[in-house]
Amino acid sequence: MYELLLVCAYLLGSFSxxxxxxxxxxxxxxxxxxSGNPGATNMLRVAGKRLAILTLLGDLSKGLLPILIAQALDYSPQQQAWVGLAAVIGHLYPIYFNFRGGKxxxxTAGMLLGLYPPAALLALAVWLLTFSLTRISSLAALSSxxxxxxxxxWQQPQALLPVSVLSVLLVWRHRNNLKNLLAGNEPNFRE
Structure with a gap:
């Protein structure tokens, strides 16, 4: 059953x-x-606030729902984290869209919300603070x-390995943003 949940989480994550x-x-x-990224920030740029918010909520739910199912099935925090990671990998490399996904x-925020809500709140606070100071979404994401x-x-040590793998994947997916940040060319949302 656990392996089936991993596959379902990946397939759900693959939906854009x-x-x-x-x-x-x-x-x-x-x-x-x-930016060419099928995520909320690019949707804000190209389609407006309404579709950006709907995209954000949908993408957030893709990380949260598999965790909630894993919790209902009484899987360990580590198993829950691997299920959440499968959903994020689906988002990054979706089978439905030639493995060309978002960042x-x-x-990830949905996954953290399900695993340990205070971690999700900390990530949100760091994202908001970094974004308000720099107006650069990628820097806020990489910081959070x-x-x-x-x-x-400290609170969920069993989840540390899958979440560490997740952090490495997020940095990898933002590698072009990192190059742009270092070169001073990263787009921002300054008015």
Whole structure:
């Protein structure tokens, strides 16, 4: 049953709310506009607040729902974390879209919310603070998850390995953003 849940979490994670919402509302594919990322931040750029919020909520739920199912099935915190990681991997490398997915920030937030809500709140606080100071979404994302690791290690040590793997994946998916940040070329949301 556990292996089936891992597969289902990956398949759920592979569903792209950004692409589905763009198609439903007659917008262009978000992978062909803005940053090319099918996530909430790019949806804000190319489709407006409403679709960005819907994308954010959908992507967040992809990380949260598998964790809640794993909890209902009484899996250990480590098993729950691996299930959540499967959902995030689905978002990063979706089978339905030729393995070309988003960066996994909202799906990760949903996963953290299910695993240990204080870690999700810490990640949100760090994201909001970093974004309000810099107006750079990628920097906010890169700052938020790694800072949750000590809190998780203290409160949910079993989840530390899968969440550490997740952190490495998020940094990898943001590698171009890191290059742009270092070069001073990363887009921001300054008014």
């Amino acid at each position: 709310f950004a692409i589905a919402l763009s198609r439903y509302y007659g917008n262009s594919d978000p992978r062909a506009q803005g 996994g920030v909202a799906t 998850v790694p800072l949750c690791l000590p809190l998780l290690a």
